[in-house]
Amino acid sequence: MSSTAVPALDKTFQILDLITDSSQPLTAAHIAKELGLPRSSTHNILQSLLSKHVIYKDPESRFYLGSYLMYWAGKYEQQQGVVQLFKDLIVQYPVLLQHTVTLSKLDLGEVVFLACHESPAPLGFTFRAGVRVPAVFSATGKAMLSTLSMDSIKSLYKDAFPTPMTSMGSRILPIWATELAVIQDSRVSLDDGQLRDGMYCLGTYIRNASGNAVAGMAVSFFCKESMSLNGLRSVRY
Structure with a gap:
């Protein structure tokens, strides 16, 4: 396993x-000896993992x-399902191949990009997986925020x-709230140069069952390019 810049994280992994x-539960002493770790560090890490239910301890202190790992696994599987849906949609509607199309999720007040299909013409903005931007300035962020109450936002x-x-971009809440109300009615959001000057993004959200x-x-x-996007009207999310 490759190391990180955080020694405690390396030890945890x-x-x-x-x-x-x-094949069987392990005691703290066995773990420390097997990995060559100080017992104090091993104990502290095990206690932290226990508190989050990442690991359990049986009556024999093994x-x-x-x-909690099942929660992570379930979320990963759910996320991968959405990514596959994204890829299938692009294939289903060839008109999308001409443009940069992104998939993202809402993480508190930010948007995290999960996948991206790049257009033949670079936009000068990085949409690669893992990049985060303020949700209030992105098309997908606005779309997903529109499903929340104003108090939650x-x-x-x-x-x-x-x-x-x-x-x-605007920091004035009443102006942004008015825009959000329009998005709630149409399910379509617009980033009119709020992430990058001269770049527009049309967004919506994907719902589960x-x-x-x-x-x-x-x-x-x-x-x-905004005047030549009539083909996008046939796309259904």
């Missing part, structure tokens, strides 16, 4: 890998994997919006 590979930002990324917004999808293009 070493412990989890050892417990995972073992450790094994906990149920205010709690994300504590009544203060992030610093605008361009001159098109329960009707909850689980991801957002957007088509990005240069402002001058």
Whole structure:
């Protein structure tokens, strides 16, 4: 396993890998000896993992994997399902191949990109997986935020919006709330140069079987292209 810049994190992964590979639960002493770790460090890490239910301890003080890992696995599987849906949609509608199309999810007050299909013409903005931007300035972020109550949105930002990324961004709550009301009616959001000057993004959200917004999808293009996007009207999210 490659090391990180955080020694404590390296030790945590070493412990989890050892417990995972073992055919039976392990004691703290065995873990420390097997990995050559100080007993004090091993104890502290095990206690932290226990508190989060990442591992469990049996009556004989032996450790094994906990149920919280199932939560991670379920979320990963759910996320991968959305990514596959994203890829299938692009193939289903060839008109999307001409543009930059992104898939993202809402993480508190930010949008995290999960996948991206790049257009033949670079937009000058990085949409690669893992990149985060303020949700209030992105098309997908606005779309997903529109499914929340205003009180929930205010709690994300504590009544203060992030610093605008361009001159098109606004930190005035009433103006943004008015825009959100329009998005709630249409399910379509617009980033008119708020992430990058001259770049427009049209977005919407993807709902699961329960009707909850689980991801957002957007088509990005240069402002001058906005008059030639009639083909996108046939796309159904």
